[in-house]
Amino acid sequence: MDAFLVALLNGLVYGLLVFMVSAGLTLVFGMMGVLNFAHASFYMLGAYAAFLSGRYVGFWGGLVVATLAVGLVGLFSERLLLRKVRSFGHTQELLLTYGLFFMIEEVVKLLFGPTPVAYRVPDELRFTAFTIGNSQFPFFRLLMGATALVMFFGTFAALRFTRIGLIVRAAVERPQMVSALGHNVPIVFSGLFAVGSALAGLAGAVAGMYYPTSPAMAHELGSIVFVVVVIGGLGSLNGALAASLLIGVMTSFAVGIESTFGDLFRALGLSGLALPGLEAVQFSSIAGVLPYALMLFVLLWRPAGFAGNRA
Amino acid sequence: MPPQEQSPRSSARVTVVRILPIALVLGALIGLPRFADMAFLNAMVMVCIAALYAMGYNLLWGQAGLISFGHATYFAFGASCTIMTMAAIEGGSSFPTPLLPLAGGAASFLMGLVAGWFATIRTGVYFAMITVAITELVRAIVQRWDSMFGGEAGITSIRMAWGPIGFQKLLDVYYFTLAWTIIGILLLWFLQRSPLGTVIRGIREQEERVRFLGYDTHALKTLVFAISAGVSGMAGGLLAFTNESTNVALYEGAYSTTVLINTVIGGAGVFLGPVVGATLTTLFGYYVANLTYYWLLYMGLLFMVIVVYAPRGISGLGVDAVRRLRSGAPVRWDLLGRFALGWLVVTIGAIMTIELIGAVVQPSYGALARSSGVAWPPVRVFWVSWSPASPLTLGGIALLFGLGAVLLRDTAGTASRNVSTLADAIAGKPGPGV
Numbered sequence: 001m002d003a004f005l006v007a008l009l010n011g012l013v014y015g016l017l018v019f020m021v022s023a024g025l026t027l028v029f030g031m032m033g034v035l036n037f038a039h040a041s042f043y044m045l046g047a048y049a050a051f052l053s054g055r056y057v058g059f060w061g062g063l064v065v066a067t068l069a070v071g072l073v074g075l076f077s078e079r080l081l082l083r084k085v086r087s088f089g090h091t092q093e094l095l096l097t098y099g100l101f102f103m104i105e106e107v108v109k110l111l112f113g114p115t116p117v118a119y120r121v122p123d124e125l126r127f128t129a130f131t132i133g134n135s136q137f138p139f140f141r142l143l144m145g146a147t148a149l150v151m152f153f154g155t156f157a158a159l160r161f162t163r164i165g166l167i168v169r170a171a172v173e174r175p176q177m178v179s180a181l182g183h184n185v186p187i188v189f190s191g192l193f194a195v196g197s198a199l200a201g202l203a204g205a206v207a208g209m210y211y212p213t214s215p216a217m218a219h220e221l222g223s224i225v226f227v228v229v230v231i232g233g234l235g236s237l238n239g240a241l242a243a244s245l246l247i248g249v250m251t252s253f254a255v256g257i258e259s260t261f262g263d264l265f266r267a268l269g270l271s272g273l274a275l276p277g278l279e280a281v282q283f284s285s286i287a288g289v290l291p292y293a294l295m296l297f298v299l300l301w302r303p304a305g306f307a308g309n310r311a
Numbered sequence: 312m313p314p315q316e317q318s319p320r321s322s323a324r325v326t327v328v329r330i331l332p333i334a335l336v337l338g339a340l341i342g343l344p345r346f347a348d349m350a351f352l353n354a355m356v357m358v359c360i361a362a363l364y365a366m367g368y369n370l371l372w373g374q375a376g377l378i379s380f381g382h383a384t385y386f387a388f389g390a391s392c393t394i395m396t397m398a399a400i401e402g403g404s405s406f407p408t409p410l411l412p413l414a415g416g417a418a419s420f421l422m423g424l425v426a427g428w429f430a431t432i433r434t435g436v437y438f439a440m441i442t443v444a445i446t447e448l449v450r451a452i453v454q455r456w457d458s459m460f461g462g463e464a465g466i467t468s469i470r471m472a473w474g475p476i477g478f479q480k481l482l483d484v485y486y487f488t489l490a491w492t493i494i495g496i497l498l499l500w501f502l503q504r505s506p507l508g509t510v511i512r513g514i515r516e517q518e519e520r521v522r523f524l525g526y527d528t529h530a531l532k533t534l535v536f537a538i539s540a541g542v543s544g545m546a547g548g549l550l551a552f553t554n555e556s557t558n559v560a561l562y563e564g565a566y567s568t569t570v571l572i573n574t575v576i577g578g579a580g581v582f583l584g585p586v587v588g589a590t591l592t593t594l595f596g597y598y599v600a601n602l603t604y605y606w607l608l609y610m611g612l613l614f615m616v617i618v619v620y621a622p623r624g625i626s627g628l629g630v631d632a633v634r635r636l637r638s639g640a641p642v643r644w645d646l647l648g649r650f651a652l653g654w655l656v657v658t659i660g661a662i663m664t665i666e667l668i669g670a671v672v673q674p675s676y677g678a679l680a681r682s683s684g685v686a687w688p689p690v691r692v693f694w695v696s697w698s699p700a701s702p703l704t705l706g707g708i709a710l711l712f713g714l715g716a717v718l719l720r721d722t723a724g725t726a727s728r729n730v731s732t733l734a735d736a737i738a739g740k741p742g743p744g745v
Contacts, residue, residue, distance in 0.1 A: 029436070033436070035436035035439065035440065037380075081615075081619070084619050085618060085619055085622070088622045090435065090436065091378065092618060092622050094378065094436060094439060095378075095571075095575060095618045096615070096618050096619065098380070098571070099611060099614045099615040099618055100615075102568060102572075102607075102611045102614070103608070103611040103612070103615065106605070106607050106608040106611050107608065110605055110608060110665070110668065110669050110672070111668070111672050112672075219564060222443075223443050223444055223446075223447045226440035226443050226444055227440075227444050229440065230433075230437060230440050230441060230444070286451055286452065286455055288447075288451045289448055289451045289452060291444075292444045292445065292447055292448035292451070293448065295441070295444050296429055296445075296448075299429055299432050299433070299441070300429075300432075303432050303433060
């Protein structure tokens with residue numbers, strides 16, 4: 001039972017982290033149909049920005065600097081690059097953000113080298129928040145989860161109760177109509193793009209301390225975030241939240257399973273089905289496969305995703 | 312999506328104009344081993360493989376309008392299955408060695424049927440995301456399944472002789488790769504010209520109408536995906552044949568990126584565009600990788616410049632230029648000259664910036680500064696030593712960028728106007744500033 005609770009908590013924290021990055025992506029996507037390939041790169045930039053600035057302004061200052069800096073990077077990418085290719089259509093936008101994804105990784109490699117940098121949890125935050133049974137739950141994980149929760153409720157409230165939130169929600173659904181009503185959709189979009197990037201940067205600043213801060217960060221999270229957007233459905237925050245939590249919890253539990261594929265085949269009475277070498281592979285070692293398998297399943301069952309109504 | 316050039320002409324003169332360059336290139340490729348050294352011949356083998364891979368990839372993009380961001384899977388799977396077949400031949404199987412790429416192609420075709428069925432449930436950006444996810448799925452499995460795919464160490468085998476052909480010399484490998492590349496490209500050419508090709512382009516333009524005509528568009532898209540995967544797998548098979556080994560690293564994202572970059576740089580809208588891109592970047596890598604650590608960064612910059620300023624790639628520019636010449640309109644040499652000069656100075660400025668920053672952030676540079684007692688030890692770029700922090704260096708770089716901005720202002724247009732590109736300069740259309 002204790003192990004179950006710990007796995008559940010770990011899964012929820014990871015899921016919330018994934019959600020922090022997916023939220024901006026799915027909103028931007030819903031509003032302008034732009035899939036930002038570089039969104040996960042902004043997450044990586046957040047970690048590096050916090051690492052760099054943390055030396056001078058401390059841990060909490062680093063979080064603020066990373067959020068603002070990455071937000072600015074997002075704003076400039078949208079206004080200086082993405083707008084140039086808008087008239088060529090979505091394909092060209094997609095290619096541009098893919099180029100950005102590639103370039104950011106190469107620039108980070110140029111500046112910081114290909115190996116992880118020493119961005120660690122500060123000593124004053126290294127303590128146990130509480131214990132479940134005999135496993136200790138570190139405070140820092142709690143902080144990661146709390147950051148994501150604050151962000152979720154903040155975004156939710158901003159979208160639900162403010163005037164600008166109303167315009168954003170309307171623009172996600174019917175951009176032309178909102179524009180026809182006299183709102184400056186491109187400006188709203190720039191703002192949304194910047195805020196989405198800033199949130200990804202904050203997520204990176206928090207997560208980079210816990211997971212290795214390396215140029216591979218963007219690639220690792222990026223594909224998971226895509227899965228979340230496909231599963232969650234177009235432009236849906238709720239769908240993204242559900243998909244993120246599901247993936248987090250599933251992965252977390254799968255890591256704890258000690259069975260092998262051989263056990264599965266025997267349980268199914270298929271021990272004759274001896275694929276070479278697959279028998280000895282443990283489920284836990286391929287926990288990373290689960291999100292993608294889930295995506296294929298959802299595609300079959302509900303191609304538009306959990307909350308999507310537009311195909 | 313730029314439509315493919317599809318204007319069949321009957322005039323014999325046009326046929327000669329179209330056939331002659333291809334015949335010349337083919338002749339040069341066949342005669343190449345007489346003049347080239349081993350290293351260059353090796354590079355040309357890689358060019359052929361990259362070209363076939365990009366052509367297979369572009370069947371999906373240029374014809375069906377679907378951009379895959381995870382084609383490495385099919386390339387790598389073709390390589391894996393070819394090397395396994397090679398190992399089987401070594402073990403006494405009677406599979407004929409010259410048909411080895413077909414083994415890889417067939418395997419990737421089957422895998423493409425399954426993956427493509429899932430991926431083509433959705434179109435557009437969703438399709439793109441699903442291809443990324445499928446690649447991650449396959450990679451996660453392959454990297455754990457060591458007994459099948461060889462893990463980090465990979466699988467090695469040797470090319471067994473077949474009849475009189477030994478396949479031991481590089482010359483044999485070169486002609487073998489060249490022949491299969493040409494076969495693959497011809498296959499794609501006839502496919503594009505076939506009724507199936509027409510229907511597929513119809514799906515790209517108006518899927519709903521094609522469905523109304525009674526076609527099962529999902530099945531057709533799956534088929535195109537599988538053929539594209541199969542040709543990419545053939546290219547992967549050629550790589551395995553050449554290297555006599557494969558590695559699970561082939562399944563990584565870098566190989567999906569390369570083929571995408573090749574296709575964009577070459578141009579997806581012209582049949583042989585991807586070959587242009589693959590040739591250019593492979594040879595670029597061959598010559599430049601020795602000169603700089605940051606050649607991938609330069610590739611990325613070139614990619615971005617093409618996406619923003621020449622959306623139809625290099626071959627698209629070529630098509631525009633030919634059209635312009637045929638129409639008999641005067642060439643605007645003044646515009647083209649400013650354009651070329653502008654990009655030249657900007658390129659030099661960018662190279663200076665990247666190389667200087669790259670040198671200064673190295674840990675060894677800090678050590679050098681401490682040991683030599685100089686705050687900013689000089690760095691060599693373009694055969695000259697530069698002091699990275701001196702006003703002369705920084706001012707020079709700023710001057711290059713400023714000059715470039717002035718030269719390109721009228722031809723390239725500005726960000727907000729978003730009108731003029733290199734294509735416009737070639738077409739003689741002045742930018743909004745003129």
